[in-house]
Amino acid sequence: MSGIVQRRPIILYEILEALYQQVNGAFCTQRREKFLAHAARRCAPRQVRELEEQMQAAAAAAQRICQAVDCDDPGVQFFFKRWETENEWQNICLAKLLVYTFLDITTPEWDASLSALRSSAEQLFSAPFVVFDVNSGGLSVRPWEEPRPAPELIDQLDQLPLEEEYRWSLFKALSRYPRYIDRLEELLRPAVDTAQRELAALAARMQPAYDRWEAYFAGHTFAQLLEGMTNQAVEEDRLENFVNLSLLAGTEVIFTYNTSNGKDFRQIYMGALIDENARVDRVQMSHEDICGLLRILSDRSKFEILHYIADREAYGQELARKLGLTTATISRHMAILQDAGLIHTRRSESRVYYRLNRDTLHSLLDLTRDAF
DSSP states (O other): OOOEEOOOOOHHHHHHHHHHHHHHHHHHHHHHHHHHHHHHHHSSSSHHHHHHHHHHHHHHHHHHHTTSTTTTHHHHHHHHHOOOOOTTTTTOOOHHHHTTTTTTTTTOOOHHHHHHHHHHHHHHHTTTTEEEETTTTTTEEEEEEESSSOOHHHHHHSSSSHHHHHHHHHHHHHHHHHHHHHHHHHHHGGHHHHHHHHHHHHHHHHHHHHHHHHHHHHHHOOHHHHHHHSSBOOOOSSEEEEEEEEESSOEEEEEEOOOOTTTEEEEEETTTOOTTOOOOOGGGGGHHHHHHHHHHTTTTHHHHHHHHHHSSEEEEEHHHHHHHHOOHHHHHHHHHHHHHEEEOOOOOOOEEEEEHHHHHHHHHHHHHHHOO
């Protein structure tokens, strides 16, 4: 199905992004510079200048929002310090995992967002559940429906591609979720009034972006967008797709699902600076891009994974069994391969299936040959 574009920013989401950028300044600046470098290879100079101006305006607004919060506070650092993973561009911190996992894209107001967040988490935690993946969009969680008892939470988290210290922090936070969300709300609430003013001003400047995405979804499906932008493929379904244009996370794209409280729809958090052609154009890869992909292919485990899925689809546990690796190791490898554009993914029920993206691989081989 097509997408329903939300024309109001989600205050909670935007405040999280502002604080994440403030706490992890150098990392976020590097991401913006990389985005502009890619834009320069496919856009006219005037468009690049406009993108840069919009990014500067968003960064300035984020700084003003953060002035209402003590970003050196140990609590803020604890919630927002980026978690290092094997995927060098992964945007993960404790605050994002606790919020994005349960955030309802249809409730942009601050108090409504927090109320829906708590309700969704309470519903999930009231019955056995299983955590089976983690990424920039939060935790992938589903109810446990098998007759045997669900694995202990600590055992579930041990399968995630996270360092031990992060898994332990996540275990404590999920075990005491209401207390952690109360503390996070206490830290963020001073920024709400400033955020509302700043986001209203930014939204007025971004009306053309809202119009552009509404026009896009009038003629395209979510599946077409997903295939074109992220190398993920989904079967056409009847799920509604709600699209939120993030004003402060202007270069990010996050896809999540909301099945809580009787709802069943897909959520797309789209950076306001991104268009439907924003994926990396592999035909225009820089030497840095080529070297990065060659480093990935030089890793024996990743190479064997790509060889195995060259002519078939496979899911994580299947790959772990075939290649003699743990599921956590497979998850780490697949996150890196997906970020590099070397695989396609397809979600079916609770499993994610992987297959080789031959287009990227062939482009890499052609460009490597041409470089010499």
